[in-house]
Amino acid sequence: MNVVELKDRLLNLVEIFEEKEGLLTELDRAIGDGDHGVNMVRGFKALPDNIDDSSMQSLLKSTGMTLMSNIGGASGPLYGFSFVKVSQVVEDDINDKNLKTILNTFAEAIAQRGKVELNEKTMYDVIKRASEAAENDEKLTEEVLQSYADLTKDIEATKGRASYFKEASIGHIDPGAQSSVYIINALIGDE
Numbered sequence: 001m002n003v004v005e006l007k008d009r010l011l012n013l014v015e016i017f018e019e020k021e022g023l024l025t026e027l028d029r030a031i032g033d034g035d036h037g038v039n040m041v042r043g044f045k046a047l048p049d050n051i052d053d054s055s056m057q058s059l060l061k062s063t064g065m066t067l068m069s070n071i072g073g074a075s076g077p078l079y080g081f082s083f084v085k086v087s088q089v090v091e092d093d094i095n096d097k098n099l100k101t102i103l104n105t106f107a108e109a110i111a112q113r114g115k116v117e118l119n120e121k122t123m124y125d126v127i128k129r130a131s132e133a134a135e136n137d138e139k140l141t142e143e144v145l146q147s148y149a150d151l152t153k154d155i156e157a158t159k160g161r162a163s164y165f166k167e168a169s170i171g172h173i174d175p176g177a178q179s180s181v182y183i184i185n186a187l188i189g190d191e
């Protein structure tokens with residue numbers, strides 16, 4: 001995937017988040033404050049006016065900066081910081097080989113910024129598992145990513161706003177895990 005293709009996929013996320021806004025709102029209403037859908041739409045709507053597509057590095061860095069200042073909430077700095085970190089390791093083209101580095105860097109950035117581990121019911125659960133799957137040469141698809149988000153349903157949240165719900169957070173998919181399905185799906189490409 002080259003810079004033009006990745007730019008298309010990132011810009012297309014605004015349509016995906018508009019389509020999924022209701023779902024993300026519903027998930028965040030159950031175990032948060034209900035703003036995750038609106039936050040993601042606002043962040044991705046700001047992309048067309050703010051991204052620099054002169055190289056793969058600048059595309060990912062400008063995406064990160066834009067998301068950081070436009071998503072808001074807990075998720076804005078997490079996604080924003082991660083895209084900036086990924087921009088520091090990306091090559092001109094994303095392929096099966098360097099996708100491992102990209103996903104590992106994304107996961108490490110979330111862990112560092114969110115001080116989060118696996119099974120705390122956050123976006124990290126999807127991103128870390130995606131990174132592990134890539135590392136093991138397993139095929140990643142949107143369905144596989146969704147299965148990782150679904151795993152957050154039956155566990156208790158121990159990070160972020162959802163942790164205030166304690167055991168009442170069980171039974172709901174984490175909203176950030178759900179939004180990560182769409183973001184990571186954009187990065188992995190189609191082939």
Ligand code: ADP
Nearest residue numbers: 036073074075114116122123160161175176177
């Ligand atoms: P807020 O919680 O401030 O309203 P959002 O609703 O936009 O922000 O985002 C909530 C999502 O952020 C959660 O569903 C979770 O996936 C993620 N999140 C929150 N805190 C952390 C953390 N410390 N580490 C990783 N992810 C987190």
Ligand code: MG
Nearest residue numbers: 032033035036
């Ligand atoms: Mg929220």
